[in-house]
Amino acid sequence: MKRSILIIIIVAAFIVASSSTFVLDQTQQAVIVQFGKPIRSITEPGLHFKTPFIQNVRVFDNRILEWDGRPRSLTTLDKVSIYIDATARWKIVNPLLYLQSVEGNELIAQARLDNFIEGAVKDFIADNTLIELVRSSNREIVTTGIDEQGVEVRSIKETPNIEKGRNTLAGEILARAKNDAAPLGIELVDVRIKGVNYVESVRQKVYERMRAERMQIAARFRSLGEGEKSRILGDMEFELKTIISGADRKALEIMGKADAKATAIYAAAYNRDPEFYSFTKTLDTYKITFDNKTSLIMSSDNEFLKYLKGVEGR
Numbered sequence: 589m590k591r592s593i594l595i596i597i598i599v600a601a602f603i604v605a606s607s608s609t610f611v612l613d614q615t616q617q618a619v620i621v622q623f624g625k626p627i628r629s630i631t632e633p634g635l636h637f638k639t640p641f642i643q644n645v646r647v648f649d650n651r652i653l654e655w656d657g658r659p660r661s662l663t664t665l666d667k668v669s670i671y672i673d674a675t676a677r678w679k680i681v682n683p684l685l686y687l688q689s690v691e692g693n694e695l696i697a698q699a700r701l702d703n704f705i706e707g708a709v710k711d712f713i714a715d716n717t718l719i720e721l722v723r724s725s726n727r728e729i730v731t732t733g734i735d736e737q738g739v740e741v742r743s744i745k746e747t748p749n750i751e752k753g754r755n756t757l758a759g760e761i762l763a764r765a766k767n768d769a770a771p772l773g774i775e776l777v778d779v780r781i782k783g784v785n786y787v788e789s790v791r792q793k794v795y796e797r798m799r800a801e802r803m804q805i806a807a808r809f810r811s812l813g814e815g816e817k818s819r820i821l822g823d824m825e826f827e828l829k830t831i832i833s834g835a836d837r838k839a840l841e842i843m844g845k846a847d848a849k850a851t852a853i854y855a856a857a858y859n860r861d862p863e864f865y866s867f868t869k870t871l872d873t874y875k876i877t878f879d880n881k882t883s884l885i886m887s888s889d890n891e892f893l894k895y896l897k898g899v900e901g902r
Contacts, residue, residue, distance in 0.1 A: 608637055608638055608639065608640040609635060609636070609637055609638075610635075610636055610638065610645050611634065611635050611636070612630065612632070612633045612634065612636065612647070613633055614633050614650070615649065615650050615651050616633070616647050616648070616649070616650055617629065617630060617631045617647070617648050617649075617650045617680065617683045618630045618636070618645050618646060618647045618648065618683065619645070619646045619648070619683045619684050619687045619692070620638055620643050620644075620645060621643065621644045621645070621646055621687075622639070622642055622643045622644075623642065626646075626684050626687050626688060627643075628684065629682065629683045629684035630683075631650070631683070646683075646687055646692055648680050648683050648686065648687075648692060649680065649694075650679070650680070651679065652677050652678070652679045652777055653677070653678050653679060653680075653694075654675075654676075654677060655675065655676040655677070655678055655698060655701050655705065656675050656676075657673065657674045657675065657676075657702065657705060657706055657709075658673075659671045659672065659673040659783065659785075660672055660673075660706065660709075660710070661787055662709075662710055662713045662714070663713075663714065664713055664714070664716065664717055664718045664721065665714065665715060665716055665717045666717040666718055668717075668718045668786075669786070669787040670713075670718065670721075670784055670785060670786055670787065671783070671784070671785045671786070671787060672709060672713060672721075672781060672783070672784060673781070673782050673783030673784075673785075674705060674706070674709050674761075674779065674780065674781050674782065675779075675780050675782045676701065676705055676762075676765070676776060676777075676778060676779045676780070677776075677777040677778045678701065678769065678774050678775060678776050678777060679774070679775055679777060680773060680774060680775075681773060681774065681775040682773030683773065684773065685771070685772065685773030686772060686773035686774065687773075688773075689771060689772045689773060690772055697772065697774060700769070700772060701765075701769060701774070701776075704765040704768040704769050704776075705761070705765045705776075705779060707765075708761045708764040708765045708768075708779075709761055709781075711764075712757055712760060712761050712764075716752065716757060718784075719750065720750060720751065720752050720753060720754070720757060721754055721757065721781065721784050722754060722784055723750050723753055723754060724750070724753040724754045724755045724756075754781060757781070758779055758780055758781055761779050761781075762776060762778065762779040765779060
């Protein structure tokens with residue numbers, strides 16, 4: 589009997605001890621709730637105590653949480669329709685206030701952040717031009733191109749003066765939304781514009797303009813290529829004509845020397861034996877004059893036919 593009572597006392601003591609203590613790690617924070625009413629918050633990790641049975645513990649995340657908005661169509665100050673995609677990081681800094689304001693529900697907190705952040709983004713987009721959203725400084729933009737002679741040239745593109753810039757605007761959006769979120773026990777750590785894009789109708793016009801510019805550049809390159817091709821072909825033709833002209837001149841020189849040498853040989857032969865020279869030249873003339881299709885009507889006394897009558901010309 590005494591042993592059973594001892595066991596009951598030990599079990600009861602264990603239940604009371606386990607109900608009166610809890611442990612938080614580095615990623616957690618908590619609120620003690622008594623009879624459904626938040627009474628105090630605990631943000632330090634470790635072992636903590638509560639009144640058993642009448643107090644409960646609501647545990648919340650102590651890490652930086654993520655908020656991602658949906659891309660929205662907005663209009664800038666200079667009447668350009670764009671899609672804006674923003675993102676933010678937040679954390680619970682006052683769990684007691686967080687529990688009281690949004691019931692400790694992260695979905696409710698995210699919905700409230702939607703209103704704060706998207707409202708701030710909308711207002712700041714409407715009050716600023718597109719260039720302020722896409723650039724962060726007045727740094728000069730250097731462009732590289734090819735001129736009509738095919739030489740690479742660099743130029744500095746003039747851009748509108750930036751008064752704030754993308755980073756400054758993001759900071760202003762953060763400051764406003766951070767102030768709105770503070771009553772929820774939430775601290776906005778950062779807000780960023782992660783995407784800026786034209787709406788579909790404007791984007792198509794931009795693509796068409798970019799395509800036209802690329803086509804102009806391509807046409808200029810093709811023109812430069814055709815000009816270079818013509819120059820190379822002209823140089824080749826000139827060089828070929830020069831080579832052929834030199835070869836023709838050399839051939840004429842060789843032929844001239846050969847003719848001169850042949851003439852000298854003929855002259856020497858004529859001087860040595862005029863009759864034999866006349867005979868051989870006449871035979872050569874016969875070869876040129878007579879063939880299977882040649883028909884001549886001449887007198888048998890014609891001087892041209894004298895060697896056909898015999899070696900002595902009779």
